[in-house]
Amino acid sequence: MKKVYILLFMMFILSGCIAFENNESLMKPPKPVSKINTVIQSFLPSDASIIKATTGNYVNSYSLIDLDEDGLFELVVFYTVQKEASVQGMVLKEEDGEWDIVQTFEGDGNALYELDFIDVTNDGILDIIAGFSFSDAYEVRGLVMYQYDGYKIKRNFYTSYTYKVIDDVNEDGVKDITIILLDENHISNKVTVFNYVNLEMKLVDSLTLKPNMIEYYNITSGLVSLEQEKGIVLDAVSETQTAYTNILLFDGSNLKSVFNGEQEINDKLYRLNSEDINHDGIIEIGIPRVPVGYEDTDDRYIPYIDSYYRWDGDKGIQFVSERYINYAYDYRYELPWIPENVTIESDLDYKEIQFISTADQSLLFDIYVIPIEKGDQLEGKIVLARKGNYVYCTTVNDKTLQRRFQLLY
Template sequence: MRKIHFILIMFFLISSSGCEFLKKNESLITPPQPASLINEAIESYVPSNALILEAVTGKYTNSYTLIDLDGDGLLEAILFYASAQDAVVQGLVLKETNGEWNAVQTFEGDGDELFELDFIDVTNDGHLDIIAGFSFKKEDNLYLNKGLVVYQYNVDKIISIFNTTYTNKVIDDLNEDGRVDLTTFLLDENHTSHEASIYNYVNHEMEIIDSMSLNPKILAANPFSGYVTKDQKGIVIDNVYGAHSLYTNILLFDGLKLKSVFNDEELPNYKATMLDSRDINRDGIIEIGIPRIPDGFEDAHAYTPYIDSFYQWDGEMGLEFVQERYDNYEYGYRFDFPWSHQNVTIESDLDFKEIKLISTVDGSLLFDIYVIQISEEDNLEGMIELARTDTYVYCTTVDNKSLQRNFHLL
């Protein structure tokens, strides 16, 4: 099965941890005081029978986060916990002043577990807001839908300014008007409805600007934002449609309306196997990944060596080819194709240890890759080594350094 940044199991598994106070976000601001002082403060304010919660996903997945919320140059420590008696999540803000950490305020969450956490200025007031997603237990699993709360931190006070049920969210200034947009997706657990709604902070509240219906028959979705053309931002949504299949849509926002680039009900940009969209060529524009079945494998679904093809939206209703590559996850390597779209097919042995990339134009050998056990490396005569691990040696018979540089270990 192909690797993909979102896995359906994420929606059903949850984890929490005990009071592992020594963990913190090293990527943020380094505290001016020893971490032990923060730990002691946390221990003094958090009930002894409570569990410190770590977010399941996202950038902030540690026991606490150190960050300057209000821009006053002083750090706040933000953490979440739940006690054994009361499963509802509680938040706590500690502030550092003159080397001492004191509790500013506790506040209530909206669920049993902390699912995700962000610090983004969605109120557009120049100060960071706390955006927390809370999940709900359902026997041993999680409900698909969660509770999203936006907290504003103002003059040492936490205020909940927005609360909604959601499945996924995207935060970005999609129309680049200088105001951050909050887009939520709500997929009904019975798969009878799927709504996208976009909000702006207007007149001291999160105001819904527009909403639209999407295909409810999906199993899960991974929406994320970025440039979808050189000058246009959008939300790219990789939708899980079957056990191994996906399709990809794009949503746009002009400041007033959400718009779907493709007809979501028609499963646009369908993929027979897992392949997520990404900026494959690092040009700042998101490409839609669509696996291609090479010539000769049309009926061999279980053993098909799919070629990963990536396309950019052309700004209208079509896609433009960008790049292809072959990923062999079993043996841990990738080969980037320098050749034109769909001019390559694959020949292989049964276990895919020997791969030949063949031109569909004239049948010539373009490149080959051999995966050889370390114990058999005496049989490398006539081959050119590309790379090696503790287990395998990767070789080719094609003496072309430019092509050899397109080989990469995963």
């Protein structure tokens, strides 16, 4: 009788195993790329050429994505045809194993600069946000937002732009589009925020920024202070080739520029990205520091230290941490000391780096890069890492300090 129960139980498990499958096992595997390309070509005009975005997260020849989250993929393709002046777009949808065209739509410009799929209309469906460029004015581009409802594509918003940020900066629960526009001569510099309200994109606020910026080389958004204020951090290069950081945030319903004067405490000698350096969720401002003793040295021979500061409202900027990056030999060192207490000494080719106390000139830590074939130079040194043809060493027997050494790649 016991065997019968066991047999019945096994039959039950085997017959009902499908009910216990997870979602991943029920998903259809993606179709081979060759078949997708064949499908796309079958819907394109004979003289069409598929184009890719120049930058961004979607730089393939097509995007396979579930825009309306109905479990079925859409294919989004951009292309040009000889007889049309501007870029064209096309959306295909798969139903019952067959692809059919949803709609073709008009783009802008003669090249696709960037592409995003983000819900800015707050309807639970991803919007197609495409930036188009022009060969005669590359830095001034056209940004178009297309709204998709599962059946058709609607062009819902257009603006000229140079850079964009898509995030809920004003924290109203809906992602907004922040536009930064530089004029052709880089004199005018304006930022504008748009939000989707009452079925259309509306201007929330705009602000004129510090003039004469050549470019913004790094733009990021997120928390910018201990008070959990959300903002946009802009790293820019001015006409004098010096760098500069600004923070944009909302003060009530108004857009506010934290730094916008002629001389700022966060002016930089060279480009250094602002980032969340200590992984606390807050974006810190990166400012290169000239070590003590190098004030009158040619730029080419200064071992700059990258310092990072947090904006603390009325308190200005507060020091967070420092690191030294040796790009010649692909390593970095996270400094545990405060800036005024440490400087650097280096040989001419940066193979020997010493961190020196400014108080008593004592050695705090050192790093030696030794070619493998010169193994005799390893005597008396502690190996930190090996890479390629080099051994990285120190003479300081302190594991806490040693752990701050990292290879870049």
